[in-house]
Amino acid sequence: MSDAGLPAVVLAGGLARRMGGGDKPLVSLGGRPILSHIMDRIGPQVSALALNANDDPARYRSFDLVVLPDSVAGRPGPLAGILAALDWAAAQARSHVLTVPGDTPFLPRDLVARLAAAVAAGALAAIATSGGRRHPIAGLWPVTAREGLRRALTDEGLRRVEDWVGRLGAVAVDFPIDPVDPFFNLNTPEDLVQAERLLR
16 A cells, blocks of 8 residues: 555544643644644655544644544544544545544654555554554554444444454554654653653
8 A cells, every 4th residue: 555645633632631631732842832743743744634623623723734523422532533534534535544642742754654564564454562562543544444433432332442453453563762752642741841851
């Protein structure tokens, strides 16, 4: 498969409770929103970029991104964001879509190429790992799986991304953590302080 035509969606539908609430992608890092850092990393790798976020989309207007709300009520978590990404990609007649978390400013510049290579080699889906940890939200997903995911969310109450990863038999692709773990995510104010150090 060619990675040049892949769309991507940044998942930002969470409530950021450990960060004190609000929108983590809008938190300032190095004088710029975290979302700007993510766009710099992922934008050049994909054909189109959108954002999964709920409530008023106007707060993201300055980024000039399509904002995709969850299509499943009740904020069931990141799987709803992945479903929104799959529906968006299906509307563009794309075979796969990349999703990444909205709080990871150091994402790999070869993320799309390496996940796409795993799918081209025969995997149905692919997720990232680093430093012995799995990062299932950073994944490349087949659009053909969207109706199964919709049923799992609405009929079965599935909520854990890892459970869906297991159902798809997604392949794990490992990324180096030197000099920075590219999947370092900002959950707390302390994480933000560390990220400022890493950015410098």
